[in-house]
Amino acid sequence: MNARHESILNHAGSRWLWIALALSLVSLLAYALHSPAVPPNGGTWLGYTLGTIAGLLILWLMFFGIRKRSYSGTSNLRGWLSAHVYLGTALILIALLHAGFQVGWNLHTFFLVLMLLVIVSGFFGVYCYLRYPTLMTRNRESATRSAMLEEIGELDQNALALADGIDPKVHGIVLRSIQNTRLGGGVLAQLRARDDSDAALAGIRAALEAREKSQAAAGGAKSGQTIFAMVDFLASGTNDRQAEALRKLIDLLSRKKVLASRVARDIQYQALMEVWLYIHVPLSFATVAALFAHVVSVFFYW
Amino acid sequence: MSERFRIAIVGSGPGGLSAAARAAERGESHVLLEAEPHLSNTIYRYQKGKFVMDEPGILPLRSPVPFKAGSRESILGAWDEAAARLKINVRHGHEVSAIKKREDGSFELKCANGATIEAQFVVLGIGLQGNIRKLGVPGEDLPFVQYQLDDPDEYEGETIVVVGAGDAAIENAVALAKQNNVVIVNRRDEFARAKKGNEAAILKAIEDGAIECYYNAAPERVDALSVGRKKGRLILSTPNGKAQLLIDRVIGRLGATAPRSFVEACGVTFPSKDPAAVPAISPQYESNVKGLYIVGALGGYPLIKQAMNQGYEVVEYIRGERVEPADEPLLKAKLGAMPGFRSVDDTLARIQQNVRVLSHITPLQLREFMLDSDLRTPKPGDIVFRRNDYTNSFYSIVEGEVRIALDEDGKQFITLGRGEFFGEMGLISGRRRSATVTAGNGCVLIETPRRSMNRLINSVAAVKREIDEVFILRAIQSRFAPEATAAQLKDMVAGATLQKFAAGDILFNEGEVGDCLHLVRVGSLTISRNIAGKEVVLSYVPAGNYVGEMALLGESRRSATARAAIATETVRLDGESFKKLVNRMPVLKLRLQAEYRQRAASNLAMQALPAGGDIIQFLLAQGAGEATDILLIDESLCVRCDNCEKACAETHGGTSRLDREAGPTYASVHVPTSCRHCEHPHCMKDCPPDALRRAPNGEVYIADNCIGCGNCERNCPYGVIHMATKPPKKPGLLSWLLFGLGPGPGEAPYDAKKKSKEPKEKKAVKCDMCKDEKGGPACVRACPTGAAIRISPEEFPAYAQSRR
Structure with missing residues (x-):
């Protein structure tokens, strides 16, 4: 086994890049040398050939979904993904050559647009795969997400116990801040990386607040607010022991805020690495449907 | 006044119970002594509903007591039923504290409860679990004082005191603290005995206030209370005086006393200090103390079925019957392939006669050894194992010869004959086979799996000595001088010693004067240099390789530091005799120099990117x-x-x-x-x-x-x-x-029935x-x-x- 990591782009000496380039080059050459009586389109022999290649390619690209989930066999999924990316990219050219660069307001162009959307969403996926893993590792600092969540839970408990001994008002503030901490949630909440869904919870009032704090950093408004309230309380002069406890409480809450933003960021990265699939995959099924419609209609009107 | 029986059986585990059952069936005068109020404490203490298996499947069961794979409850139920049906004379609450052999050859067994029992024969089936240490204070047997915890979720809202500072105590305390008020009592001022993870968990729980801890404290008394909401009261002596805790439950997790000292006090000798060593027993399970028999895990047979068979057989032997051991048909099937097979005993004797390393062991050990091993009769030219295979079994040559290839294509080889052994390198180093071995004429081999061989090495010192000697000679021969004969290497072998290093220990430091080299036998080393005040790892040396030759060849000082990466054993070769060997063999010098150049080059490459060394160090x-x-x-x-x-x-x-x-x-x-x-x-x-x-x-x-x-x-x-x-x-x-x-x-x-009760x-x-x-x-x-x-x-x- 090879003692080094290879990414999908340089898998096996970028073998699939060269294959995709060769395929594109051959198609281009054929297109350039081919001089049919009518303007180039899908109806010439070259058009049919390229169309068949493109159609088979689409089916093969779709097969990746099955291949990814079958775990026996001898081949490497990395090689399949590498081929999926490069050949999928080559598909743009082949499809355009097949159509002879003709577009119009019809089913065939709709099919083309669908296919291009799938490929472009795939490009975004590749971008995400190359960019976010490193950021995610850096953000986590060797902790697992569940460990961070556990620590947040503990910090909450400790903060509450501490606040209990200070003042009912402080206790109330801390309790509210704990209750209002929401990590994750719906797709949008995940992508926005808020560690505090106060806004989402408390309706219009919170929405207003969120707007007010819009310039505040991604780390949520409410936990920040708790700290401010605490500082106010500190300044307003209580006895020494309470002040000491309050200082500790502020430390705890700051630590929690750091952790909460980190978890939120972690969820955001994970969501970014997955969310494009929710476009890529359904659209690819639509593309296959359009492929059949395209083929049927072409032969029906023949 | 003491009672007299013919056979006293100590311990009602599978072995003891089966022996008692057989004695009862045969109408022998017998008594079964059990410390606990139930039979088979080890299995009784299994988790509720645990599935107990009946390996080895090929071994037939030979006992009046039934035993089939099933849940803990079904097995214990069947045993209780059998004990009642066969009218076994069982005495619960009789913990035997001493066994004394009297001059007339009979035994006197003293029990902790004061009872004394006389017997002609004693069968020891006390297993390896040992006796659970109790609190050792008044009230230690009160109903709410327990020494085991099956299911921590069973208790809720109670005040529970856990006594102990080991892993079991910590795990129990932490699990109970979820829904109970838990106090842990530690006799010392830290939890150093526990695993790292457990230590961290308990210290955190104490810091968080989830568990209260009394350090340097010991229980003094437990009292039952009839009034108030709590069941009892625990008096603790602490550095600050006495403390009184109102409690619902006390859980003592103080470990167990290993049975070895008790067994030794009975006069039974153990072959070595190794904790894995088992006492030597005869084919009839008799120990060195005449009339004292040992069955089950204590004698080295940890499986339930084996113990039960032995219990049956031991009673037959005491009665003077000749029983074919339960493993006889298995051994017959195994040894039948041997040319000139007549009977199992005869073949075993022949093996012991031919193979010197096996001559040190008792016939019973040999039977067990052969049961685990396989007899191989490869045809001439068959490959026994290949170089770089990862197998780790050990081979002894009963008849014929094998060839060990010294180079890749097998042109150069050495021949081993009857009575010798091979495969010890893979066994000891845990690494790939260092050479291909081919069968010669009339080859009969015994292949022994790693575990059985290791057990033998650990329990019979003579076997260990012999294997180590051969290992050193062969390691030197194969690594440095395949051309040299054993006689030529005699000096070096005599000067070689085995050395052990713990992980992180230094073999030698950069800059020291080198007077020896090390051949890694078990484990691995790292080679590092101090560069700009930082230790940079340059290479990794796995078992089978050597370090330290550089200082002997040219430079006299160590050019780098060698450190054990994990627990490591090396063969230390004396520098002077090594130099002599090098001077006598110019081929060796050239070979060493070539390897030296290669190492120096790769070290230099690593030095150029110190971050690489950091990754190795991290790994x-x-x-x-x-x-x-x-x-x-x-x-x-x-x-x-x-x-x-x-x-x-x-x-x-x-x-x-x-x-x-x-x-x-x-x-x-x-x-x-x-x-x-x-x-x-x-x-x-x-x-x-x-x-x-x-x-x-x-x-x-x-x-x-x-x-x-x-x-x-x-x-x-x-x-x-x-x-x-x-x-x-x-x-x-x-x-x-x-x-x-x-x-x-x-x-x-998907789980069809979410919580099906069936274990x-x-x-x-x-x-x-x-x-x-x-x-x-x-x-x-x-x-x-x-x-x-x-x-x-x-x-x-x-x-x-x-x-x-």
Whole structure:
């Protein structure tokens, strides 16, 4: 086994890049040398050939979904993904050559647009795969997400116990801040990386607040607010022991805020690495449907 | 006034119970002495509903007491029923504290409760668990004082005092603290005895206030209370005076007294100080004390069925009957293949006569040894094992000869004849075979698995000595001077010593004057240099290689520091005699110089990128030094899709043996929680049915005869073994994909009846590196982005260099 990591782009000496380039080059050459009586389109022999290649390619690209989930066999999924990316990219050219660069307001162009959307969403996926893993590792600092969540839970408990001994008002503030901490949630909440869904919870009032704090950093408004309230309380002069406890409480809450933003960021990265699939995959099924419609209609009107 | 019996049986475990049952069946005068108020305490203390297996399947059961694989309850029920049916004379609450042999040859057994029993014969079946240490204070047997905890969730809202500071105490306390008010009492001022993880957990719980701890404290008295809400009161003596706690429950976890000292006090001798050593017993299970018999785990037979058979047989032997041992047909089947086979006893005697290393052991040990071993009769020219195979069995030559190839194409070879042995290098170093071995004429071999051989080495000092001597000679011969004869190397062998190093120990320091070289026999080393005040690792030296020759060849000072990466054993060769050998053999000098140049070049390359050394150091800090194959994930490529875990679950019955997320990361290199297939697997240490094996390609796997005892799970320091039940069958991929039937890829199978009470057979599962899959490890194959790879420690330097 090879003692080094290879990414999908340089898998096996970028073998699939060269294959995709060769395929594109051959198609281009054929297109350039081919001089049919009518303007180039899908109806010439070259058009049919390229169309068949493109159609088979689409089916093969779709097969990746099955291949990814079958775990026996001898081949490497990395090689399949590498081929999926490069050949999928080559598909743009082949499809355009097949159509002879003709577009119009019809089913065939709709099919083309669908296919291009799938490929472009795939490009975004590749971008995400190359960019976010490193950021995610850096953000986590060797902790697992569940460990961070556990620590947040503990910090909450400790903060509450501490606040209990200070003042009912402080206790109330801390309790509210704990209750209002929401990590994750719906797709949008995940992508926005808020560690505090106060806004989402408390309706219009919170929405207003969120707007007010819009310039505040991604780390949520409410936990920040708790700290401010605490500082106010500190300044307003209580006895020494309470002040000491309050200082500790502020430390705890700051630590929690750091952790909460980190978890939120972690969820955001994970969501970014997955969310494009929710476009890529359904659209690819639509593309296959359009492929059949395209083929049927072409032969029906023949 | 003491009672007299013919046979006194101590301990009502499988062995003792079976012996008592046979004695009762035969109408012998007997007594079964049991300390606890129930039979078979070891099995009684199993978790409720635990499935108990009846390995080895091939061995027939020979006992009046029934035993079939099943739940703990069904087995204990059947035994209780059998004890009543056969009218076994059992005395509960009789903990035997001393056994004395009297002058007339009979025994006097003193019990802790004051009773004295006289017997002509004693059968010791007390197992290895030992007696649980009680609190040792008044009130230690009150109903709310217990010494075991089955299910921590059973208790809620109670005030519970846990006494003890070991792993069991900590685990109980932490688990109970979830819904109870827990106090832990530690006799000392720290929890140093516990595992790291447990120590951290208890200290955190104490700091958080979840558990209250009394340090340097000891219980003084437990009283039952009849008034008030609490059941009892515990008086503690603490450094600040006495403390009184109102409590619902006391759980003592103070460990157990190992039975060895008791057995030794009875006059039985052990062959060595090694804790794994078992007392030597005759084929009739009689110890060196005449009339005192030993059966079951105490005698080295940890499986229930073996113990029960022995219990039966021992009574027959005492009655003077000749019984064919239960293993006789098995041995006959095994040894029948031997040319000129007449009878089992005759063949065993012949083996012992021919093979010197086996001549040191008792006939019973030999039977057991042969039961574990296999007889091989390869045809001339057949290959016994190949160089670089990962097998670790040991071979003794009963008849004929074998050839050991010294070079790749087998032109140069040495011949071993009758009575010699081979395969000891792989056994000792835990690494690949160092040479190919081919069978010669009339070859009859005994192949012994690693565990049986190690047990023999640990319990018979003469065997260990003999194997070590041969090992040193052969190691020198194969590594330095295949041309030299044993006589030529005599000086060097005589001057060689075995040295042990703990992980992190230094063999020699950079700049010291070198007077010796080390041949690594077990474990591995790192070579490092101090560069700009920082220790930079330059290379990794696995077992089978040598270090320290540079200082002997030219420079007189050590050019680098050698440090044990893990627990390591080396053969230390004296510098003077080595120099003499080099001067006598110019070939050797040339060869050493060539290797030296190669090493120096690669060291220089590593020195040029010190970050590479940091990666190696990080990996070694994760225990990768004892790995043979470790899964690494490049977190700059990993998209956290968990397809590796799904692939693992899919290829292994629905349970992933790998936890991708857990584990440390350094410079984007992530070491997930997954099996590293250690050189000397910790999991193999204590497996009653010897189910943990190593495949020829190095995969450590669990065979089907696993009895689900969980020892391997506890022994693995990396947490990669789990207990799991067999999952139901899953629908095919397409029916899931298209129709949404059943659980999807990598998802846990649906449980038909969520909480079916029937205990399920649980077995240990671990990574087997997909040894049965053609394409290799599924986790690596299924990684879409190439983030997961598996490498061996030898590849660390190359790997580190690839990651600049």
